[in-house]
Amino acid sequence: MSPADPFKPMLMKIEQVTEEAPDVKTLRLLFADEREGRDFAFRTGQFGEYSVFGEGECTFCIASPPTRPGYIECTFRKAGRVTSALAGLEPGETIGFRGPYGNVFPIEDWQKKNLLFIAGGIALPPMRSVIWNVLDLRGRYKEITIVYGARTVADLVYKRELAEWAQRPDVKLVTTVDPGGETPDWKGEIGFVPAVLDKIAPASRDTIAVVCGPPVMIKFTFPVLARLGFAPENIFTTLENRMKCGVGKCGRCNVGRHFVCKDGPVFTLAQLQEMPQEY
C-alpha cells in the first residue's frame, strides 16, 4: 500500500519494454526503493495509478501475477496524453506507481472448479494476472479454458505467452481473429469471440467464467454464457471507468453507489445487474 499520503507515488524503474502489438506495450517495473519492493503485496484483479511525472497518471490493472514477486507489469495501448508519454519511455527510466487499489478476483473460492477465461483485444491484460496466478497454483483448479480474440493477428497481445499456453497440456487455449483479420498461416479460429464461445460450448457445471473485453464483446458474450447455463454469480468481469485518485475521493468513477476504484474493478454479472446501467 502507498505510504500515508495517498497521492504520493512510489518510484519504479522500467526494467523491460515489450512491444505486444501495434501501439500496445508492456512495461516491467522494479521498485526503486528496495524496502518498498519487499513490503509490496497485491492480489490478482487489483490496479494501480501509473505516473509519468509532468504528464499525469493513468489507470491500469497490474498485469503480472502476485505469485511472481519482485516486479509488477502493466500493459497499455497508446491512446492519450499519459499513454503516449509512457510509450516513449526506455528501460532505465523512472515512473511513479500508486497502489494496489481495488478489489480482487476471489480465486480462493474458485478452487476445485473449472475456470473459463474469455477476453478480447486489449482486455487480455486484466486477465493475464489471474490466468498466471491460477496457472502458478495449477493443482488447485480443474479444467482451465482460455478463449481470446482480437481484430487481427497483429492485434493479439502477449503472443509469446499465448504460445506458451498453447503448448501446455493442462490448458485449453482457443484463439480467434475477426473475419478478415486472419493471415495466410493462421491456424486458430476465425470469428467474433461470442460466436467462437458458442461454438466450443464449454460446460457451465462447476465452472467460473471471467470475461474482459470491449463493451460490444461483453454485450454479446453474456447471453451466450446464459444459454450455456452460467449463473450470474459465477460470471466475473472487470469494469473500467475514468479514474484519477483511485481511492474513492475524486468522485468520478462511480456507477451508482459503487466506486469502481473501491468496490471494483471486479464485479460479478449478478452485481452488475443490480447497478444502474451507467458505465
Add this chain to the structure above:
Amino acid sequence: MEALRSKARELLAGKTVQVVIGYGPGSGGGARAVFIREAAQADILVFDGTCQQNLAVYLMKPEVRKLGKAALVATPPALRTILQLAAENQLTDAALLVLAVSPSGNEVVPLATFAALEAHVAALDHGLGAADKAELETYAALSLERRRQFWEEQFSRCLKCYACRAACPLCYCTRCTVECNQPQWIPVPAHDLGNLEWNVMRAMHLAGRCVDCGDCSRACPVGIPLHLLNRKLIGAVFADFDFRSGMAAKADNAMSTFKPNDPEDFIR
C-alpha cells in the same frame, strides 16, 4: 404578454412548432428559461425587464434541438446572436421561428426567415446606454499597467467554473480548447496563470463574433466584469475593420478574413 401567450398557443396548437423557448417565472422574483411544448402551458410565458438571459444558447443544445422545430422568444441581443450563428453556418434558414417582442411585452413580431430577421435587426438601436458607455470609457481610460492590475485582481477570483462559456451562445464548440490535453493549451487548475489564459483566450475567440448580450458577466458567480473585455474588442473590431457581428446571416469572419485595405498601422 397576452399577445405572446396567444401567439405561443396558436403555434403549438397548429403544430407550426414543437416547442416555444421563452421565459417563465423563476426564483427570487426573476425569470428563467422555459420550454413550452403544449398550448395549455403557454400561460406561464412572461416578458418583462427580468427576462435577460440570451435564450439563443439553447439553439445549440442537442437536448433542445431534438424537441423539434422551435419558436424562440428573442431579446435584441438574441436576435443578433441568431444572425451570427447563421453567419457561422450553425443554423438553417427558415428552420427556426423567431419571436421578437417589444420591451413592453405587448407586441410580438414573428420573424420566419433570416432576411426578415436582418431587416428587423437593422432597424434597432445597438448603441450602449449612458451608464454602460460611462463604465466602458472609465475602463478604456486606464493605462495599460492599470488595466493589467485590474484584470489580475479580477481573474484571481475566477473559479474556472466555465459559467461564462456555458452561458454564451457563441461558445458552442463541442470540444472546447481547454478540453484538449495534447497539448494542454490552457491549464486546468484555477490558478492565476490558468485564469488569465482562459479569460483572455475566450475573449479573443469571440473577437468579431460577440454580440454583447452580457450573459457572461451575468453568469459569473463572482462578478467578474467580463463584458468590459468583450466591449473593448467589439470597439476595436469596428474601428479597425468596420465590422459589427450579428447583423447579417451571411458574413465573413472578421478575424480570419484579409482585405487589402486592412489597417497596418501596427507595423512600424
Add this chain to the structure above:
Amino acid sequence: METDTRSIDREALAQLFLQWQSGGKRIVAPKRINGKTDFARVASLDEVSLDRVQTVQSPKSAVFPRVEELFSFLSRDGKVEIRERDLAALPGTVLFGLRPCDAAAFASLAAIFTWDSPDSLFSARLANTVVVGVSCPRADEYCFCTSVGGGPGAVTGSDILLTETGSGVFLAEIVSEKGRQAVHGADGLFGPAAGMDKEGHLAKVEAAFAKERIGPALASLFDDAAFWEEQSRRCLGCGACAYVCPTCACFDIQDEGGASGKRLRCWDSCGFGLFTLHTSGHNPRPLQSQRWRQRLMHKFAYMPERQRVLGCVGCGRCSRACPVDMNILEHVRAIAEAKP
C-alpha cells in the same frame, strides 16, 4: 465536552481578532468584494460583512483549496526526487462568520476525504482551522437547512457559534475543545450569558420536505429519463453549482511544469461532460440530464448510503449562483412529491 455559553460584545470581539492574528492565525471571513459578499482574508472585524443571508462561495477553500500542490518532483539523470508538502507549514486559520449550514458541511467533506485512505493535506488543514460560526437572523427563499437536518442556530460543526442578540452583543457558545483553546487567555473579553435569548434572534425556516423520503424517491425515479430531462433542460452544464457548494469535493489531478514540476489537485464538477469521458471517447454519462441526476443521486442517495452523511446542507448557494436558476430546493421537492 459540554457547551460553555458566554457573551461578548463587538469591541471585545475585535480584540479577539487581534489576539488570533498575533497568535499567527489568518482570519478568513465574509467581505464585500466587487458588489458581492465572499470569503476573503480580513485584517479586522470592521472588514467583515455579515448583513447578507449568505456568501457567494462556501468556506471550503480553507480545507479544500481551489488549487493545491500535492507534491513537487525533480527529474535529473534518469532519477526522480519527490518533494512532499510540509504539512507543518500550512497556515492556521480562523474561519469567522460562516453560517451553521457551512459549519455542518465540514462533516460531509471529512466523510469523503477521511474514509478509507485518509487525505493528509485535508486533515492537516482541518486540524489547523477554527470554525467560528454566526447564526442566521434572516433566511431567504433559497435556504432549506431545516429540511436536511440543520438549523439557523445549529452548533454542529462550529467550534464557537455566535448569535447576535441586538446592540452589538453576541451570545457565544463555545462548543468544542478547539473552540475553548481558541479563546484561551481571553476570558476577560467575555461576560456571562445569563438570560440571553438565542431562539428569538434566529430566522424561522420551515422544513420543505422530509429528507427520509428523498433516497427512496430517487431510487424509484432513477430510470425515468423524461423526469430528469424536464428538470435539467435549461441546465448549461457549467461548474458554478459544484464550485460554490460547501460539500462538493470532486477534484482533478493535473501535472504542470514538465519533468521537474508539480502535481496539483484542483476542483472539478460532475456537471462537466469531460468528467467521466474515457480516452476511447466512451462516456457513461453523455447527456446533461444524466449528469444532473448524478448530482442529486450523489448528494441525496449515494453519500447517505456509503458515508452516512447527506451531501447537502441546504445553504442554497447553488440555486443563487446558477445562471439559469436551477433551484435545488424546487427540484428536491419535486422528487419528494413525484409519484413513482
